[in-house]
Amino acid sequence: MGGMKGKRLIWLILVFNVFVLGGCGGGGGGGGAPDTSVSVTSVEILPEGDVHLRSPVSLTVALDSATELSDLGMAYYLVSKDEETQRIESYHFGSASIPLVSSGEGAYTQTFVFSDDVPAGTYNLVVQVDPLESVLSRAVVFEAPESLLVTVADDRNLPDLVLRELRPHSAYLVLNHDEHTADNVRRSHIAGTLDVESVAYGASNVALGAFVETDRGYEEVLLWDSASRSYVRHLILPSLDANTLQSLMVGVFVPEAVRNRLAGRTSTNLKFVVDPLGAIEENEATAVVPTRGDDNEIVHPVNIYEGVPVAASDAAGLAFQTSFSKGFSNNYFGTEVDFLGKAWFGIQGIGASVSGGVPVTILGHTFDFLKATSDAHYNPIMPTDSAFDLDVEFAGMTLYSKSGNANFSWEETWQIEKRMGYSQTFVIAVVPVELSAGASGALGIKATVNIAAAFEGTVSPFVDVGAYASAAVNLAVAKGGVRGTLYLVGCTFDTTLGGTIAADTGATQLTGTLTEKVGYTLKGPNGKIELYVDWPKTCWKWHVIPYPCGWHEATKSLVSWSAFSKSDTLFDKQQSVTVPLQ
Numbered sequence: 378m379g380g381m382k383g384k385r386l387i388w389l390i391l392v393f394n395v396f397v398l399g400g401c402g403g404g405g406g407g408g409g410a411p412d413t414s415v416s417v418t419s420v421e422i423l424p425e426g427d428v429h430l431r432s433p434v435s436l437t438v439a440l441d442s443a444t445e446l447s448d449l450g451m452a453y454y455l456v457s458k459d460e461e462t463q464r465i466e467s468y469h470f471g472s473a474s475i476p477l478v479s480s481g482e483g484a485y486t487q488t489f490v491f492s493d494d495v496p497a498g499t500y501n502l503v504v505q506v507d508p509l510e511s512v513l514s515r516a517v518v519f520e521a522p523e524s525l526l527v528t529v530a531d532d533r534n535l536p537d538l539v540l541r542e543l544r545p546h547s548a549y550l551v552l553n554h555d556e557h558t559a560d561n562v563r564r565s566h567i568a569g570t571l572d573v574e575s576v577a578y579g580a581s582n583v584a585l586g587a588f589v590e591t592d593r594g595y596e597e598v599l600l601w602d603s604a605s606r607s608y609v610r611h612l613i614l615p616s617l618d619a620n621t622l623q624s625l626m627v628g629v630f631v632p633e634a635v636r637n638r639l640a641g642r643t644s645t646n647l648k649f650v651v652d653p654l655g656a657i658e659e660n661e662a663t664a665v666v667p668t669r670g671d672d673n674e675i676v677h678p679v680n681i682y683e684g685v686p687v688a689a690s691d692a693a694g695l696a697f698q699t700s701f702s703k704g705f706s707n708n709y710f711g712t713e714v715d716f717l718g719k720a721w722f723g724i725q726g727i728g729a730s731v732s733g734g735v736p737v738t739i740l741g742h743t744f745d746f747l748k749a750t751s752d753a754h755y756n757p758i759m760p761t762d763s764a765f766d767l768d769v770e771f772a773g774m775t776l777y778s779k780s781g782n783a784n785f786s787w788e789e790t791w792q793i794e795k796r797m798g799y800s801q802t803f804v805i806a807v808v809p810v811e812l813s814a815g816a817s818g819a820l821g822i823k824a825t826v827n828i829a830a831a832f833e834g835t836v837s838p839f840v841d842v843g844a845y846a847s848a849a850v851n852l853a854v855a856k857g858g859v860r861g862t863l864y865l866v867g868c869t870f871d872t873t874l875g876g877t878i879a880a881d882t883g884a885t886q887l888t889g890t891l892t893e894k895v896g897y898t899l900k901g902p903n904g905k906i907e908l909y910v911d912w913p914k915t916c917w918k919w920h921v922i923p924y925p926c927g928w929h930e931a932t933k934s935l936v937s938w939s940a941f942s943k944s945d946t947l948f949d950k951q952q953s954v955t956v957p958l959q
Contacts, residue, residue, distance in 0.1 A: 414443040415478070417504050417519030423486070427530035429660065431493045431577040431619060432537070434471060438504060439484045446478040450807025451487060452508040455500035455527055468495040469914070469929060470502070470527070472806035489806070489931075490620050497531040509807055509854055509912060535660035537576040538583065538651045540675040541622060545569035546704050549682040550589070550629075550645065552636055564945060565601060565628035567679060570706050572624050573651055575617035577660065584611040586653035587629055590646040591638040598635060601628035603942045611653065614939060624707060625939035626901050642681050650674040694723025694956050697874075697893040699948035705866070705902045710814075710844055710936040711738035712746075712866040714899060718948070720834075720874040722889035724956055726763070728754030729834030729874035729893075737816045737842065737865060740801045744772045746842055747820040753834035755783065757880050757887070765826050767836060771795050777822070785828045792821025798845070806931035808855045808910040810848050816865060818842035833875040841867045846906050857910035863936060867900040876951075890953040894946070901941035907934045 422428070423435040438451065453470035471489035478485070502525055506517035550567045573585070588595040599608035608630045617623055629647070631639070639645060651673050652659075659673075697720045704713040713736045720729045735747040753765040763783035769776050769791075777791055798815020823837040844863040850856055873894040880887050911928040 415446070415449070415506055415513060415517055416441045417506060417517065418482070420502060420504055420519070420521050420525065422502075422525070422527065427528045428491055429530050429532045429577060430491060430495065432491055432532075433488055433576070433620070434491045435486060435488045437484050437486045439482065440475075440478060440506075441482045442478050442480055445480045446512055447476065448804050448809055449475045449478050449512050450507050450509055450804075451475060452505040452807060453489075454503040454505065455495060455529070456503055457498060457500045467503075468492065468500070470495075472508070472929070472931065474804040474807055474809075476804070495529050497529050500527045500529065501525075502527050507807075509852060511852060532577060532660045534578055535658055536578040536580045536617075536619070537660050537672070538580060538617075538657065539574045539576055539672045540649055540651050541572040541574055543569055543571050543647075543649060543675050543677045544706055545647070545677060545679060546702060548680050550631070550639075550647070550679045551682045552631065552639060564630075564947075566631045567647070568626065568628045568703060569677075570624055570704070571627050571649055571675075572622050573614070573617065574622050575619055577619060579617055579619045580657055581616045583614040583617055583657065584652055584654060585614060585627075586611050586650045587627070588648045588650070589629075589631060589635060589639065590648070591635060593638065595646075595648055596635045596638070599630040599632065601630070601943065603940055606943075618937070621905070621907075621934045621937050623937050623939060624705070624902075626703070626705060626941040628943070639681060640683075644678060644680050646676050647679050648674060648676045694721065695889065695891050695952060695954045696721040696723075697891060697948065697950060697952075699893065699895050701895075701897060701947055703899060703901070705938065705941075707738065707902075707936050707938075709738070709740055710863060710865070710902070710906065711743075712736065712842070712902065714866065714868050716838075716870055716895075716897070718872055718874055718893065718895050720876070720891050720893040722876065722878065722887075722891045722954065722956075724887065726754055726756030726758070726887075727832045727876060727878040727889055727891070728752070729832075731834075731836040731838075731872060731874065733838040733870065735820070735838075735840045735842070735866065735868065739797070739815055739844070740799045740812070742799045744797060745770060746795070746797075746816055746818070747771065747838060747840045749822055749836065749838040751824070751834070751836040753826055753828060753832075755828045755830075755832050755878065757830060757878055760784075763828050765828055765834070767822070767824065769820070769822055769838075771820060772797055779824075781826065781828065783828055785826065787826045788824065790821070790823045792819050792839075794819050796845075803908060803933060805857070805908055805910045805933045806912070806929070808850060808852060808857060808912055808931070810850055810857050810908050810910055812846060812848045812859070812908060812935075814844060814846040814906070816842050817845055818865070827875075830879060831877050833873070835872050835874060837870045837872050839869040844906065848908055850910060852912075855910055855912040857908065860907050860909060860932075861905040863902065863904040863906050863938070864900070865902055867898075869898050871896045886955050886957050888953065888955045890951065892951045894949045896944070896946040896949075898944040899942065902936070902938035903940040905934065905937035907932050907937075909933075 419439040473487040502521040504519040600612040701716040737746040748770040751767040760783040767779040796817035
């Protein structure tokens, strides 16, 4: 016991001298600080057990505050003493901020990534409230009781691969949709966004596999690989940065044999597995998804839809329709591409319509970077009942319009550069950062319209959009900024919707030939944007006298996307039909 008392005495001297001569609160001992509006009453590591370098750590700190406070910074230090040399060592455990501290007593949970420069061992915990003194007049210090010892484990410099979340773009696994593609590129049966992370340390050449559940168990399916432009058994991620959530678009193709074993079912489970062959040695002790037994895999239920052909004909005429939707979701930056094309023929004549939209999300705000709608139809029996209309919008504002009637012919390629942004304040560790970000790029249409017996109603929307960002820190003792670049989306649709129409001599019937061909080229988000902040680091001379010795740095990854690209023919069909007019 004598050794422990001596150890605690040295810590108290350290606390007394380092943190502004007695700015202690709550149970840390001491010295009558001029600002006692906040005190720390307790602190607890969640869950109990060893902590691992460069891994997320959660703790709960109990505060008693005389007033309500905003953005209160909290810094945590690990302190140890060598009994033989009497040398005291102090390490930065982590920092975070509490957005709102209520007056009175309250408990607050914080999560941060544990520093990477702490040797394995057992330490006492010291809490510093408002280390930059931006809220209180003096920093407040609390030394946790000796019953709370923090043990830093030896993780052998190994990562922990974790699948965080799967967000399917549809609730349906579409098995029998029209798969006619003139370019022989097969179409995904379901697509989604998958978030993967390499905790503590980065990893390279990480394999990803996918499976669906049949009566034989989980059977392997194929994933779209943008690099090889083909479906593969395992999608290889060249590199994963440590503690950075990596988002990627996954397109799943179910081989015919597996598809046959799903016939008749209305639902199944879709499973993704990171490192399915166990090629990467991991430190699974840092598993951070307590709700799942194995954080290397994630399972999501999906319904099964056995689609019907999108072309339909009967005695009333003929109709073609095709649609397309892809989404790249993220809390801060994201985008979606939606398209619907229709062509029809009947007693009302021949017509086509196209609608397309590209919603973009910037810092949680979503707006239409592009929205295009058009409709065209021609009636040879009543030519006055013929018309063409086109509208192109950006963020709810109409930028371009065009209209015409029978015998109207028009061809145009039109584009415009636009940008729109928002601002948001982030508190990283203990430093508030003002981020301004937006989307900037081109939007437009290519159109060919001919409203007559040889009918064309082709409108092809396109976008090419990137993201921009800048950051500012309004504290004299700290600095920060933005790293990285992000390309949001590029998409071009090539459409041909129309055909020919003619009435017989007695106007008793109409004969029409309907043509629809729709293809697209899509480039999804690629790149990353992260915020960083630096604030002064303190070292100790003779173990008790503080002096500046560099900078702490903390980062926050807002978005990180793996590259995705695909070109495909959604629909390519021509058909003739005759309908009676009497």
